[in-house]
Amino acid sequence: MKKQALGKTIDLFPPYLFMDLDKRRKTAVKNGQDVISLAVGDPDLPTPASVARFAAKEVLKPSNHRYPEGRGTARLRQAIAAWHKKRHGIDLDPETEILALIGSKEGLAHLPFALIDRGATALLPDPCYPAYKTGLLLSGARIKRLPLSENRGFLPDLDSLPGSFFKGAKLLFLNYPNNPTGAAADLKFYAKAVAAAKKHGFWIAQDAAYSEVFFGKPSPSILQVPGAKDVAVEVYSLSKTYCMTGWRLAWMIGNPEAVAALAKLKENLDSGQFNAIQETAVFCLENHDRLATPIREIFRKRADFFTDVLEKAGWDVFRPGATFFVWAKPPARIGSLNCVYRVLEEASVLITPGSGFGPRGEGYVRFSLTAPEKRIREAAARIARMKWKV
Numbered sequence: 001m002k003k004q005a006l007g008k009t010i011d012l013f014p015p016y017l018f019m020d021l022d023k024r025r026k027t028a029v030k031n032g033q034d035v036i037s038l039a040v041g042d043p044d045l046p047t048p049a050s051v052a053r054f055a056a057k058e059v060l061k062p063s064n065h066r067y068p069e070g071r072g073t074a075r076l077r078q079a080i081a082a083w084h085k086k087r088h089g090i091d092l093d094p095e096t097e098i099l100a101l102i103g104s105k106e107g108l109a110h111l112p113f114a115l116i117d118r119g120a121t122a123l124l125p126d127p128c129y130p131a132y133k134t135g136l137l138l139s140g141a142r143i144k145r146l147p148l149s150e151n152r153g154f155l156p157d158l159d160s161l162p163g164s165f166f167k168g169a170k171l172l173f174l175n176y177p178n179n180p181t182g183a184a185a186d187l188k189f190y191a192k193a194v195a196a197a198k199k200h201g202f203w204i205a206q207d208a209a210y211s212e213v214f215f216g217k218p219s220p221s222i223l224q225v226p227g228a229k230d231v232a233v234e235v236y237s238l239s240k241t242y243c244m245t246g247w248r249l250a251w252m253i254g255n256p257e258a259v260a261a262l263a264k265l266k267e268n269l270d271s272g273q274f275n276a277i278q279e280t281a282v283f284c285l286e287n288h289d290r291l292a293t294p295i296r297e298i299f300r301k302r303a304d305f306f307t308d309v310l311e312k313a314g315w316d317v318f319r320p321g322a323t324f325f326v327w328a329k330p331p332a333r334i335g336s337l338n339c340v341y342r343v344l345e346e347a348s349v350l351i352t353p354g355s356g357f358g359p360r361g362e363g364y365v366r367f368s369l370t371a372p373e374k375r376i377r378e379a380a381a382r383i384a385r386m387k388w389k390v
C-alpha cells in the first residue's frame with residue numbers, strides 16, 4: 001500500500017512549547033522527582049462554586065440545547081456592553097460592536113483571516129503569546145517582530161521607531177496585561193498606539209485576556225482612547241478572570257467592520273459556544289466584583305512573595321504589574337532553555353523558557369503562579385537554594 005503523505009501546512013508549526021515541556025515533566029516524575037509545575041498559565045483555583053452551580057441549572061434547560069446564536073446571545077452581548085460601560089466607561093453597540101468567541105485564543109488566531117490579505121505585513125511583539133503567530137502563519141501574513149524591552153517596561157517604543165518600520169504594516173497585535181512579562185499598559189501608551197495605527201494605516205488587535213488580574217490601577221481598555229474604535233478591536237475572556245479556562249468563552253469588542261468580518265468568518269467555521277455557557281457568562285459579568293476580586297487578591301499575594309524570594313536569591317526579576325506570571329533572569333548568565341533544564345533537574349520545578357515567546361525572550365524564564373500556594377512556596381524555597389556559581 002502506498003503511504004499517505006501529510007499536508008505541508010502542519011510543518012509551519014513547531015511542536016507546541018508546552019507539550020515538549022510536559023514530556024520532560026513526565027520523564028522527571030517517572031524518575032521519582034516531586035515535580036512542581038509552574039509552566040502553564042492555567043489557574044489551579046477552581047471556577048467559583050456559585051458559577052458552576054448556576055451553569056449546572058442552565059445545562060438542564062432544553063432551551064439551551066440547540067445551536068447557539070452566531071454572534072453570541074442578545075442577553076450576553078447586552079451584559080458585555082453593560083459590564084464595559086461600568087468597568088471602562090465606554091459605550092458599545094451590542095448589535096455591531098460585540099462578538100462572542102470560543103475563547104480568546106480562537107478569536108485571536110482567526111482574526112488575521114478577517115482583517116488582512118495573504119502576504120500583508122503584521123507586527124508581532126517579541127516576546128509574545130504564541131497563538132498570534134499561529135493565525136498569521138496560517139493566513140499567509142508576513143511577520144515583522146516588534147521588540148519589547150525591559151527598560152521600556154515591555155511596551156513597544158512606538159515613538160522612536162522610524163516611519164519605514166511601519167511601511168506596509170496592516171495589523172499590530174498588542175497584549176496588556178502582558179503574557180509572558182507581566183507588564184501593564186496605561187492609557188497614554190494606548191493613545192500612542194492608536195495614533196500610530198491611524199498614521200500608518202494598520203489595525204490593532206489588543207488582547208486583554210488578563211484584564212482583571214491587575215495589581216495597581218485597574219487595567220484600562222484601549223477603547224477608552226477617543227477614536228480608538230476606528231482602528232482597534234480588543235479581546236476579553238472568562239478564562240483567567242474567573243478561573244474558567246476550560247469553559248471556552250471570550251468576546252471581541254470594537255470596530256464594527258472588524259467585528260462583522262470576524263463574525264462572517266466564524267459563521268462559516270464554527271457554530272458558536274453552548275448557550276448554557278453564554279448564560280453563565282452573563283451571571284459572571286453581573287456578579288463580577290464578588291467573583292473576580294478574591295481571585296485577583298490570591299494572585300497578588302502569590303506574586304508578592306514569589307518575587308521577594310527570587311530577588312533575595314539573586315534573580316533579576318521584572319516585578320509584574322498584572323497577570324499571574326513572573327518574568328525573570330537567573331543569577332548566572334545562561335540561556336533560557338539551559339536555565340529551565342537546570343531548574344527542573346536541581347529544584348524539580350518546571351518553568352517555561354523565555355525563548356519560547358520569541359528571540360527577545362532569550363535569557364529570561366517565565367514562572368506561572370498557578371499552583372496551590374504551598375507548592376509555590378516550596379518551589380520558591382527550592383529555587384532559592386540552587387547554587388548558580390560554577
Ligand SMILES: Cc1ncc(COP(=O)(O)O)c(C=O)c1O
Nearest residue numbers: 041103104105129179209237239
Ligand atoms: C495572552 C493570552 N491571550 C489569550 C489566551 C487564551 O485565553 P482563552 O482561554 O480565552 O483562549 C492566553 C492563554 O494563556 C494568553 O496567555
